[in-house]
Amino acid sequence: MKRLQRWRSHGGWQEVWAHESAETGTPMEFSVFLPEAEGPRPVVWYLSGLTCNWSNVTEKGEFRAACARHGLIFVAPDTSPRGEGVPDDAERAYDFGLGAGFYVDATVAPFAKHYRMRSYIERELPELVAQHFPVDLTRQGIMGHSMGGHGALTIALRNPERFRAVSAFAPICAPSQCPWGQKALGGYLGNDPAAWAEYDACQLIESGARVPEILVDQGGADGFLDNQLMPDALRAACDKAGIDLTLNLHEGYDHSYYFISSFMDAQLNWQAKRLT
Amino acid sequence: MKRLQRWRSHGGWQEVWAHESAETGTPMEFSVFLPEAEGPRPVVWYLSGLTCNWSNVTEKGEFRAACARHGLIFVAPDTSPRGEGVPDDAERAYDFGLGAGFYVDATVAPFAKHYRMRSYIERELPELVAQHFPVDLTRQGIMGHSMGGHGALTIALRNPERFRAVSAFAPICAPSQCPWGQKALGGYLGNDPAAWAEYDACQLIESGARVPEILVDQGGADGFLDNQLMPDALRAACDKAGIDLTLNLHEGYDHSYYFISSFMDAQLNWQAKRLT
Numbered sequence: 134m135k136r137l138q139r140w141r142s143h144g145g146w147q148e149v150w151a152h153e154s155a156e157t158g159t160p161m162e163f164s165v166f167l168p169e170a171e172g173p174r175p176v177v178w179y180l181s182g183l184t185c186n187w188s189n190v191t192e193k194g195e196f197r198a199a200c201a202r203h204g205l206i207f208v209a210p211d212t213s214p215r216g217e218g219v220p221d222d223a224e225r226a227y228d229f230g231l232g233a234g235f236y237v238d239a240t241v242a243p244f245a246k247h248y249r250m251r252s253y254i255e256r257e258l259p260e261l262v263a264q265h266f267p268v269d270l271t272r273q274g275i276m277g278h279s280m281g282g283h284g285a286l287t288i289a290l291r292n293p294e295r296f297r298a299v300s301a302f303a304p305i306c307a308p309s310q311c312p313w314g315q316k317a318l319g320g321y322l323g324n325d326p327a328a329w330a331e332y333d334a335c336q337l338i339e340s341g342a343r344v345p346e347i348l349v350d351q352g353g354a355d356g357f358l359d360n361q362l363m364p365d366a367l368r369a370a371c372d373k374a375g376i377d378l379t380l381n382l383h384e385g386y387d388h389s390y391y392f393i394s395s396f397m398d399a400q401l402n403w404q405a406k407r408l409t
Numbered sequence: 410m411k412r413l414q415r416w417r418s419h420g421g422w423q424e425v426w427a428h429e430s431a432e433t434g435t436p437m438e439f440s441v442f443l444p445e446a447e448g449p450r451p452v453v454w455y456l457s458g459l460t461c462n463w464s465n466v467t468e469k470g471e472f473r474a475a476c477a478r479h480g481l482i483f484v485a486p487d488t489s490p491r492g493e494g495v496p497d498d499a500e501r502a503y504d505f506g507l508g509a510g511f512y513v514d515a516t517v518a519p520f521a522k523h524y525r526m527r528s529y530i531e532r533e534l535p536e537l538v539a540q541h542f543p544v545d546l547t548r549q550g551i552m553g554h555s556m557g558g559h560g561a562l563t564i565a566l567r568n569p570e571r572f573r574a575v576s577a578f579a580p581i582c583a584p585s586q587c588p589w590g591q592k593a594l595g596g597y598l599g600n601d602p603a604a605w606a607e608y609d610a611c612q613l614i615e616s617g618a619r620v621p622e623i624l625v626d627q628g629g630a631d632g633f634l635d636n637q638l639m640p641d642a643l644r645a646a647c648d649k650a651g652i653d654l655t656l657n658l659h660e661g662y663d664h665s666y667y668f669i670s671s672f673m674d675a676q677l678n679w680q681a682k683r684l685t
Contacts, residue, residue, distance in 0.1 A: 141630065141663065142668070197670070198674070354417065386417045387417065394471075395419045
């Protein structure tokens, strides 16, 4: 573990770290905000969307004021392995390969070797973070944006005992049914959709996975709303399963950090109520 | 005037506009945040630092929550003319030429033709903004960062009747005495320091310019503090002149937007008290 950068911000420290990942077989970077607060702190994992790395939310997310107020540690990992030897999309498209790991453990060559973002986020990174920072692993929350919202929902649904709170901005709710998800899950897991089920929030819920409640903020002018994100499918799955879904539709907001930053404070207040 | 971009954010609209400037003889871009609020609104001008354009503060400044709360319009111009035919630093250094207009009207060839950022910010842009947006020109505040802090201080000191509030993050307080300022003022105005006086906050104050009060936030771990920014010189000038300077030194903070965003909310609260 090597600290690459460190800034005093909002009364705490915004840091960027690098380490060699055993899961991905590559160097990985993540950012962590450490509030000025005593004792082990609750931790919120923020999973980013397509094309992003730690810097997008760290620069534009407007999360530090709320994390400082509530004493939350905020961790933002990368979205894929990167570096020499890591295969990318054949046409270098933005929605597969580098910057688009989709939080899966790939099973298909040549991606299976490095694209192990599920195990990285679910197991390796939490252990590493727990070794180096004063986190209270009994108080974890997870959130994410778009592809990262998909990641947050599916990771929480598969590990409900680990998270006290799960929320998302404009998540990909049903990747098995949308073009982004079909391309990614097909590319990483092969063409049999049965293998995709554990990476699809709606299918996980239909198969019995449960969390008590979910908060989703969604922009009403998001160009990906109907075609890629499909919050109605999550609404239907949660209603059928008795999961308390709060789905806030914000008229006029798009898919950008101008949207995310507008509701970050409220979403972190919601997380903090369940973590502190 | 042409709107280039528009995002719903924090209950208002974050927009980016372009226009042909008569002063600079180039296309110019600026960003403007329009809160959802009735009637003519107070306006805060934010002047950026070296290397920046409208995007830095617009993406990283964390100003929209406070502007929405107080109903403030927030305008962020560029820091220099740009485009074909605009001369740059001979060695393309970051501290002169493109991105480094220093808010002066240059008098020296080849810069005098396009580098007219003083007249652009003091006269042309306010007229344009007043034509297109519901601003109340009787309630203006000005603020800025580093080179833009220098701009905010000197513009307010030369036009005290126009601004009800002036504040800065890590401003260049005495450009005649620091390397950045000496290079820029020498390059744009020639080597006679007498021509620099109206672009030096400390010299303006010594020559009798007055504003009732100034707020400055300064990072204590800012690498430019002693060599370039010189808040002690502003302290001395204000004390001698009876100007009420609040100079907050924040231990551990540097010169970046991680610092600026930490104190933006408080600085806008201070501006709003004087504007609303």
